[in-house]
Amino acid sequence: MERKSFPFSFFIHACALLLAIIILAPVAWLFIMSISPAADLTAKPLVWWPQTVDFSRYGILLSSVENSAGAAFVASLVNSILVAGMATIAALALAIPAAWAVSRTPSVGWSLYMVIATYMLPPVALAVPLYFGLAHLGLLNSVFGLALVYLTILAPFTTWLMKSGFDAIPREIEAAAMMDGAGLFATLRIITLPLAAPVMATSALFAFLLAWDEFFYALLFTSDLRAKTLTVAIADLAGGRVSDYGLIATAGVLAALPPVVIGLVMQRALISGLTSGGVKG
Amino acid sequence: MSGTSMTTRAWLLMLPLLAVMIAVIGWPLADTVGLSFTDAKLVGTAGNFVGVDNYVKMLASSNFQRTLTTTTIFAVISVFAEMVLGVLAALLLNQQFYGRTVLRGLMILPWALPTVVNATLWRLIYNPEYGALNAALMQIGMLDAYRSWLGEPGTALASLIIADCWKNFPLVALIALAALQAVPRDITAASLVDGAGPFARFRFVILPYLAGPLIVALVLRTIEAFKVFDIIWVMTRGGPANSTRTLSILVYQEAFSFQRAGSGASLALIVTLLVAVLAAVYAVLVRRTAGSTS
Numbered sequence: 001m002e003r004k005s006f007p008f009s010f011f012i013h014a015c016a017l018l019l020a021i022i023i024l025a026p027v028a029w030l031f032i033m034s035i036s037p038a039a040d041l042t043a044k045p046l047v048w049w050p051q052t053v054d055f056s057r058y059g060i061l062l063s064s065v066e067n068s069a070g071a072a073f074v075a076s077l078v079n080s081i082l083v084a085g086m087a088t089i090a091a092l093a094l095a096i097p098a099a100w101a102v103s104r105t106p107s108v109g110w111s112l113y114m115v116i117a118t119y120m121l122p123p124v125a126l127a128v129p130l131y132f133g134l135a136h137l138g139l140l141n142s143v144f145g146l147a148l149v150y151l152t153i154l155a156p157f158t159t160w161l162m163k164s165g166f167d168a169i170p171r172e173i174e175a176a177a178m179m180d181g182a183g184l185f186a187t188l189r190i191i192t193l194p195l196a197a198p199v200m201a202t203s204a205l206f207a208f209l210l211a212w213d214e215f216f217y218a219l220l221f222t223s224d225l226r227a228k229t230l231t232v233a234i235a236d237l238a239g240g241r242v243s244d245y246g247l248i249a250t251a252g253v254l255a256a257l258p259p260v261v262i263g264l265v266m267q268r269a270l271i272s273g274l275t276s277g278g279v280k281g
Numbered sequence: 282m283s284g285t286s287m288t289t290r291a292w293l294l295m296l297p298l299l300a301v302m303i304a305v306i307g308w309p310l311a312d313t314v315g316l317s318f319t320d321a322k323l324v325g326t327a328g329n330f331v332g333v334d335n336y337v338k339m340l341a342s343s344n345f346q347r348t349l350t351t352t353t354i355f356a357v358i359s360v361f362a363e364m365v366l367g368v369l370a371a372l373l374l375n376q377q378f379y380g381r382t383v384l385r386g387l388m389i390l391p392w393a394l395p396t397v398v399n400a401t402l403w404r405l406i407y408n409p410e411y412g413a414l415n416a417a418l419m420q421i422g423m424l425d426a427y428r429s430w431l432g433e434p435g436t437a438l439a440s441l442i443i444a445d446c447w448k449n450f451p452l453v454a455l456i457a458l459a460a461l462q463a464v465p466r467d468i469t470a471a472s473l474v475d476g477a478g479p480f481a482r483f484r485f486v487i488l489p490y491l492a493g494p495l496i497v498a499l500v501l502r503t504i505e506a507f508k509v510f511d512i513i514w515v516m517t518r519g520g521p522a523n524s525t526r527t528l529s530i531l532v533y534q535e536a537f538s539f540q541r542a543g544s545g546a547s548l549a550l551i552v553t554l555l556v557a558v559l560a561a562v563y564a565v566l567v568r569r570t571a572g573s574t575s
Contacts, residue, residue: 004377009377009378012373012376012377012378013378013379015373016373016378016380016381016384019370019373019384020380020384020387022447023384023387023388023390023391023451024387024390026391026402026403026406026447027390027391027394027402029402029406029413030398030402030405033405041411042410042411044411044416045416045419045420046411046413046416046417046420093297094297094298094301095298097294097295097297097298098294098295098297098298098299100294101290101291101292101294101295102291102295104287104291105287105288105290105291107288107291108288108291108292108295111295111299112295115298115299115302118302118306119504120504120553120556120557120560121306121310121553121556122507122508122528122529122532122549122552122553122556123508123510123529124510124529124532124533124536124545124549124552125310125313125549125550125552125553126305126306126309126310126313127532127533127536127537127549128309128312128313128316128323128536128542128545128546128549129308129309129310129312129313129316130305130309131323132312133308133309148305149305151301151305152305152306155298155301155302156302159298209393212395213395213396213397215396215397215510215511215514215515216510216511216529219514220537230395231395231396231397231511234397234398234401235397235400235401235514235515237401238400238401238404238405238515239515239518245405245408245411248401248405249402249405252398252401252402255395255397255398256393256394256395256398259393259394259395260390260393260394262393263389263390263392263393264386264389264390264393267386267389270389271455271456271459272459
């Protein structure tokens with residue numbers, strides 16, 4: 001191990017402190033805004049830390065009194081959970097068999113690469129026909145329609161992650177089970193899928209986060225409380241004539257909470273998923 | 282099991298995925314191609330065949346050319362800054378210091394924050410009357426009067442780029458850090474014994490390990506930056522005076538705000554083609570680095 005001199009160690013600690021401030025300051029400010037009285041946020045000079053901490057906005061947004069700001073927020077929260085949940089389950093159901101097939105039969109792999117290449121497509125290249133198509137099926141402004149559209153993003157991504165997961169499971173284990181007389185589906189159920197469970201969990205989390213984050217399609221294909229998701233609701237708040245900035249910040253904190261918790265708890269799995277997927281391509 | 286029946290089985294297992302992909306991607310894409318040769322409107326008429334008129338009109342329009350420049354500036358500067366800051370942060374996080382584990386953990390925060398929340402947060406920070414940036418710069422004496430960071434064409438794009446970098450450089454840092462941790466200790470130790478200075482060590486010992494993962498990150502980030510929509514829509518909607526209007530915003534306006542589905546479709550395909558060319562150039566680059574390092 002290299003001996004570090006004191007000036008070098010001091011320099012490293014100073015840089016680390018700077019990096020910590022850069023990362024934390026904006027997030028901390030979002031939270032402080034959410035608990036500051038409205039008057040503090042419009043005071044000059046700005047009050048950086050509230051005299052009295054005010055958590056009432058969380059209550060306002062999470063209440064379900066009819067026609068209140070809370071009712072709209074709660075509805076969009078429920079819509080986001082429904083759309084992201086349904087799209088994640090559907091994407092995994094499509095991805096798992098396809099990814100396993102490609103992993104074990106590389107000769108059909110080219111079709112998977114075509115699916116993955118769709119990642120390059122800007123959503124605007126599909127938006128107009130999808131709009132007509134959803135309108136035709138009566139699925140505009142519907143959580144089911146939006147979940148269906150989200151498969152354009154989630155299905156290629158989960159298939160890609162699942163394939164690298166299956167590649168890491170030696171096919172000899174499957175062959176051994178089959179030698180012992182287990183059929184194909186018994187082998188998959190007893191051997192392969194349990195071994196692939198961690199990758200499935202990572203893929204599901206990624207898919208859920210992608211859907212939770214999505215904005216463009218949600219903006220185009222939803223119009224009211226029946227299907228509007230959180231991202232659209234927050235953009236409405238930010239772009240509208242809301243005079244209390246703290247309320248906007250509170251909505252942001254609540255929308256960020258699930259992915260931030262998932263990110264902090266699952267960091268190791270998420271990073272290895274990102275890097276292994278990235279390196280193996 | 283024989284080769285042909287294995288292949289048949291594989292196709293059967295892939296059938297559901299392929300069928301859905303054809304329905305939600307293949308068919309809409311083909312339909313966009315068809316629409317791009319018509320003067321269809323979003324509501325009402327199906328439109329008449331007009332040949333390549335839309336393409337000619339769009340490519341020649343000053344709006345398109347200006348938007349292409351704006352998009353390129355946004356993509357090049359933000360991705361370059363994210364790569365440099367990401368690698369610097371990774372080199373730092375690979376050193377010994379108190380609180381290293383905590384700081385590594387915190388790096389996931391900006392990545393986890395939803396894009397729309399990030400955009401909203403920075404919109405509040407840049408607020409012309411009550412924003413934290415104005416307040417902070419005033420209080421330390423770097424500013425004489427509050428400014429409208431997102432409201433002036435001179436500062437709007439730069440302000441957006443900062444917000445985008447803050448969200449994305451930590452991910453590059455985490456990817457680079459994972460690659461740094463894969464550099465064998467004895468190699469760095471050997472280079473020290475051989476008398477390599479810090480810059481030579483970075484260039485010849487560490488960079489070869491970083492190159493692969495970094496190029497993949499570069500490809501993905503560039504494609505995303507070129508398609509950027511969310512952060513700009515929430516923060517400026519392409520304004521002021523169209524100074525932050527990127528290609529995706531322009532397509533949205535053409536197809537949905539002005540309801541010109543036909544010319545919007547042609548514009549969308551031009552963007553798709555540009556991204557595809559970019560990806561092809563990168564594919565060559567990736568193959569070359571893969572060849573030189575392994």
